Amino acid sequence: MGSLSYLNKYLYKYRGSLLMGLLFTIFYNVFGVIQGPMIRKSIDSLSVVLAGEKNVAEANTQILIYGLVILGTTLISGVFLYFQRKTIIGMSRMIEYDLKNEIYKHYQQLPLSFYRKNNTGDLMNRISEDVNHVRNYLGPAIMYSINLVILFVITISIMIEVNPTLTLYTIIPLPLLVITIYSVHNRISARSEEIQKSLSNLSTFVQEAFSGIRVLKSYSREKKSIDQFHSMSNEYKDKALGLTLINSLFFPIILFLIGMSTVMIIWVGGKQVIDGTITNGNIAEFIFYLNKLSWPVASLGWITSMVRRAEVSQGRINEFLNTHTSLSSDEGLMPTIKGNLRFDNVTLQYANSKTKALKSISFEIKAGETLAIVGNTGSGKSTIAYLACRLYDPTSGTISVDGIPLKSLDLQYYRSYTGFVPQEVFLFSDTIRANIQFGKDHATEEEVLMAAKQAGLSDNIAHFPEQYDTILGERGITLSGGQKQRVSIARALIRNPQLLILDDCLSAVDTQTEDEILGHLKTVMRNKTSLIISHRLSSVKLANRVIVLENGEIKEEGTHEHLIQKGGIYFQMYQKQIVDKQTNVQEYL
Ligand SMILES: Nc1ncnc2c1ncn2[C@@H]1O[C@H](COP(=O)(O)OP(=O)(O)OP(=O)(O)O)[C@@H](O)[C@H]1O
Ligand SMILES: [Mg+2]
The missing domain is CATH 1.20.1560.10 (ABC transporter type 1, transmembrane domain)
Structure with a gap:
């Protein structure tokens, strides 16, 4: 017994x-x-x-x-x-x-x-x-x-x-x-x-x-x-x-x-x-x-x-x-967060993996700055995003916000300052409104409309049978990949986060809409910190600085212009994408 x-x-x-x-x-x-x-x-x-x-x-x-x-x-x-x-x-x-x-x-x-x-x-x-x-x-x-x-x-x-x-x-x-x-x-x-x-x-x-x-x-x-x-x-x-x-x-x-x-x-x-x-x-x-x-x-x-x-x-x-979370906070501090995010020699090895997903990474995003992270698949970009939201703790090294280690902050409190748009979109089988409101309890109608506008969704929603009451998922309509991504972005924006983390969430959006959304973000995220992860360099334009990641290590770091001048990995990626664009255009002509 x-x-x-x-x-x-x-x-x-x-x-x-x-x-x-x-x-x-x-x-x-x-x-x-x-x-x-x-x-x-x-x-x-x-x-x-x-x-x-x-x-x-x-x-x-x-x-x-x-x-x-x-x-x-x-x-x-x-x-x-x-x-x-x-x-x-x-x-x-x-x-x-x-x-x-x-x-x-x-x-x-x-x-x-x-x-x-x-x-x-x-x-x-x-x-x-x-x-x-x-x-x-x-x-x-x-x-x-x-x-x-x-x-x-x-x-x-x-x-x-x-x-x-x-x-x-x-x-x-x-x-x-x-x-x-x-x-x-x-x-x-x-x-x-x-x-x-x-x-x-x-x-x-x-x-x-x-x-x-x-x-x-x-x-x-x-x-x-x-x-x-x-x-x-x-x-x-x-x-x-x-x-x-x-x-x-x-x-x-x-x-x-x-x-x-x-x-x-x-x-x-x-x-x-x-x-x-x-x-x-x-x-x-x-x-x-x-x-x-x-x-x-x-x-x-x-x-x-x-x-x-x-x-x-x-x-x-x-x-x-009897399994307890390791993600607890001893001190449970709740200071006002400005959003200066800092990684110091952060290494992460997933429990079931033999290799390190991140190898002694250090970087800093000042409050109000936008940092872009680019790199090949599997280079560790999403891992950085998870760590920044404290979904995992690093194997070694420290992550801190405004000089306070994440471990000392109350977890719920810290997360209330962050808005994370994950790479794989997940929406609930509920109305569009409910999906956006998920980001913020008791959000008003204006806030929902505003978030949808900033995410470049308003025009799309106007064409849906029941606008914001349109049900998504199994019981309702199926959104296109790009539409889903934007609902997911609106869900993060409605939180009015001090720290916004976008993990490759514009990949299925056309460049014109991408430009529109980035334009909105520029105003919304003024004085706030953003981390933008992307495969497409067009998303990087907005960033103050860019980090190039390869196999869990930072290979290059600097502004877009600086990295282009440097003529390294970033420059090669840039050239390749330009060439791709041109060939695409030529095919259409
Ligand atoms: N939960 C996990 N358990 C074990 N290994 C993982 C886990 N998540 C990611 N990895 C591994 O960690 C490495 C980095 O993965 P990550 O998802 O951060 O890459 P990424 O740069 O985001 O790639 P992509 O551009 O394809 O999204 C990969 O080698 C991946 O296989
Ligand atoms: Mg990823």
Whole structure:
């Protein structure tokens, strides 16, 4: 029960429900078990009549009374059963809710490196499947365990008082029942898990086929896709049929074992009746007890298997909950930030990589300056952007803002000063307005319009069916690559950031729009710091200075004019792009 002890804090929190559940269970069982003696008395009064010791009318009234008592107690015990389930299962739902919230909150605090290590499926499973297994422990498993203990104590003490020998014979087959159910249930669980996996493979496949439908159709892969689906679906079917087989065996086995015990009671009890130690009524009563006990006892096998699974699941959840972010701030400083960004001998090696993405880089952007970073693919440009937003911490070296190391600043506070436009655009399936407003809580309509204008989006949006209320993504329209990039820029600009970081976010925009956006940025970013990463040198025009990156090292640094004069890497890149432009023009002519 190691990992499950984590849940004790929640059990403590809901101790009221647990206690009430316990009381309801006691009442449910006490009222449920009264039927035993009533059955005995009814049968015994019949026997007395048959023996001619009592008249029929008298016996009838007695049996009627017993019948009414049975009816009444059954009803009352039913009411308690209702409350028992309502409180304990209700409690498990509340804990499930709390636990999910706790996990999600924790997820949000974990750094990017965590998300690199664990795939989305895994993250989703822990918050859904695993929590569900845990809930089965908190709800049904705890409920049936409490029930079993109470029922056992009450029933067995009544039985022993009536006849110890017969009690022994009644309970001997019960452990067999537990073991059988345990192994059958284990097999059912294992199969169910396989089926679940098969099903999730199937859904992943279908989902991918739908989202990649453009590629799929243009490569005429429909037939292949159908065949693949067919074989996966077939695998699922076979597994499901296998489970049905075991499931079908489950109940006959239980009924057989209960039947065996009943035979035992009649056989052993019959002998005692003949000897005169017990009455016919006692046999009937014992059969009732056996039936009362067998299902809860059988559930012990089921509970054990459920608790085992819950333990594994909680273990997995704990593993995540015990991962803590390294991106914390000891001092949590919150000074007003001007935006003088400085890298000192910064080296970064990604956790799963052998080479260094950045090698001892130093540079400074003064507050109010614009710095451009150019370089080949994989030279480390995006890495600089991540570091500047403190999505990662450098392996060595320091990054500071206004002379204060980033590590000393409160992370949320620092990020509220930054506006980051990542290289890969991600927009939410929501309206354009909501996507832009994402950058700033409670942004006004004017602010949204302004940000869209600065990002060169206004004209485009005017042509959309519902302007700013147009829904994007799966449920709505698909934007062009350049439009997406500009929504992403507007989302950053609405924050009015002191530090703007654009990671190659004008790559899909035509040069004319690029010029327009850069023109806006020039006004917006006056007195603020900008870091512009680009492949295209046309985006660099605006910058005060340029850094040329190659294999994680700074190769050249200076103004555009200075670097052109120098005739190095930058000059070669520049010439190549000019030539490309000219050839393009010539092709059109
Ligand atoms: N999360 C990561 N884990 C491991 N290696 C990474 C990770 N991200 C980037 N890299 C590696 O670090 C190096 C620098 O990557 P980076 O994304 O910074 O390049 P870039 O200059 O932005 O390239 P591009 O122009 O293509 O965007 C590359 O060799 C890349 O493979
Ligand atoms: Mg990049």
